[in-house]
Amino acid sequence: MRDWRQAWQAALYSPGGFFARGERPSSHFRTSPLVGPELAEALLELLSRLDFALGGPAALDFVDVGAGGGELSAAVHDLAPPALRRRLCVTAVEFQPPSLPAAVRVRPDLPERVVGLLVGHEWLDSIPCQVVEVHSGQTRVVHVDDHGTEAVGPPVTGPALDWLHRWWPEAERAEIGLPRDEAWADAVSRVRAGAALAVDYGHVMALRPRRGTLTGYLAGRQVPPVPDGSRDLTAHVAMDSCAAAAGGGVITSQAAALAALGLSSAAPASGLAATDPLRWLAETARAGRIAELTDPAGLGGFHWLLHGSMLP
Ligand SMILES: C[S@@+](CC[C@H](N)C(=O)[O-])C[C@H]1O[C@@H](n2cnc3c(N)ncnc32)[C@H](O)[C@@H]1O
Numbered sequence: 001m002r003d004w005r006q007a008w009q010a011a012l013y014s015p016g017g018f019f020a021r022g023e024r025p026s027s028h029f030r031t032s033p034l035v036g037p038e039l040a041e042a043l044l045e046l047l048s049r050l051d052f053a054l055g056g057p058a059a060l061d062f063v064d065v066g067a068g069g070g071e072l073s074a075a076v077h078d079l080a081p082p083a084l085r086r087r088l089c090v091t092a093v094e095f096q097p098p099s100l101p102a103a104v105r106v107r108p109d110l111p112e113r114v115v116g117l118l119v120g121h122e123w124l125d126s127i128p129c130q131v132v133e134v135h136s137g138q139t140r141v142v143h144v145d146d147h148g149t150e151a152v153g154p155p156v157t158g159p160a161l162d163w164l165h166r167w168w169p170e171a172e173r174a175e176i177g178l179p180r181d182e183a184w185a186d187a188v189s190r191v192r193a194g195a196a197l198a199v200d201y202g203h204v205m206a207l208r209p210r211r212g213t214l215t216g217y218l219a220g221r222q223v224p225p226v227p228d229g230s231r232d233l234t235a236h237v238a239m240d241s242c243a244a245a246a247g248g249g250v251i252t253s254q255a256a257a258l259a260a261l262g263l264s265s266a267a268p269a270s271g272l273a274a275t276d277p278l279r280w281l282a283e284t285a286r287a288g289r290i291a292e293l294t295d296p297a298g299l300g301g302f303h304w305l306l307h308g309s310m311l312p
Pocket residue numbers: 019020025031032033034065066067068069093094095096108109120121122123126127
């Protein structure tokens with residue numbers, strides 16, 4: 001038995017662990033970069049607004065932290081307009097570097113300095129946390145064995161208890177978000193000019209679940225969270241605590257953010273089907289992908305947390 005954070009960390013990142021052995025998220029769950037090119041298009045729009053606000057620096061970064069298979073990095077590189085691409089440095093940060101076009105840099109750790117846009121797309125939810133539970137009025141650490149059987153551990157104390165009181169006071173069971181807060185604050189601090197964006201499933205104080213959200217994913221199915229390395233383990237992110245740890249930031253929904261960046265799921269004009277059926281087909285498919293990205297009950301309900309002092 002060990003505490004959930006240690007078990008979760010080992011299950012994902014120790015040798016032979018789920019991500020450490022090179023499992024690609026695309027084999028197990030669908031994320032927005034896998035839907036199609038539209039998320040990359042929206043991020044390029046954000047990047048070009050930042051570029052304008054920054055006065056067109058000689059080198060403009062796009063840093064994709066927790067890049068998984070690198071689909072988002074590759075799409076941003078491929079779809080960048082030529083004038084921007086000449087100055088664009090795309091970096092995929094991933095423990096297990098994916099194979100990507102040579103123009104995309106791949107590294108296992110975050111760069112020291114970013115001028116442009118740093119994105120953590122479904123990164124924070126993959127950072128392991130301690131799990132705690134209230135028993136007879138006392139909040140206790142939850143321990144777990146390799147089969148997922150849990151036991152009550154010692155009382156929660158110190159910074160973990162402070163975090164719980166500040167961010168999740170009504171919890172019967174909760175994931176302690178401190179490691180995510182720290183990781184996000186560190187990532188944001190590396191952006192010297194531009195913006196940092198976290199996109200994830202999450203919650204904020206007013207809508208915090210009472211019993212946490214720790215779960216597993218395997219081959220497209222949601223499965224029990226067994227920390228044996230066989231599956232992804234994840235829990236929703238306390239977006240407001242990450243925002244505060246990094247000094248503020250704006251939280252909105254993916255649906256609202258994509259609309260603000262110009263994506264629309266409106267169907268093409270019906271007359272187009274008769275005059276240009278291939279274009280009508282392509283535009284209908286695109287509208288369907290945007291509808292998936294903006295569905296409030298699905299990806300559209302994801303949170304966007306944006307930090308930046310030089311936003312247009
Ligand atoms: C849930 S996947 C998301 C993949 C991709 N961003 C997407 O949305 O499709 C999280 C990825 O983050 C990686 N990861 C987690 N912490 C990391 C870190 N500190 N540095 C580099 N990669 C990390 C994991 O290896 C995993 O591939």
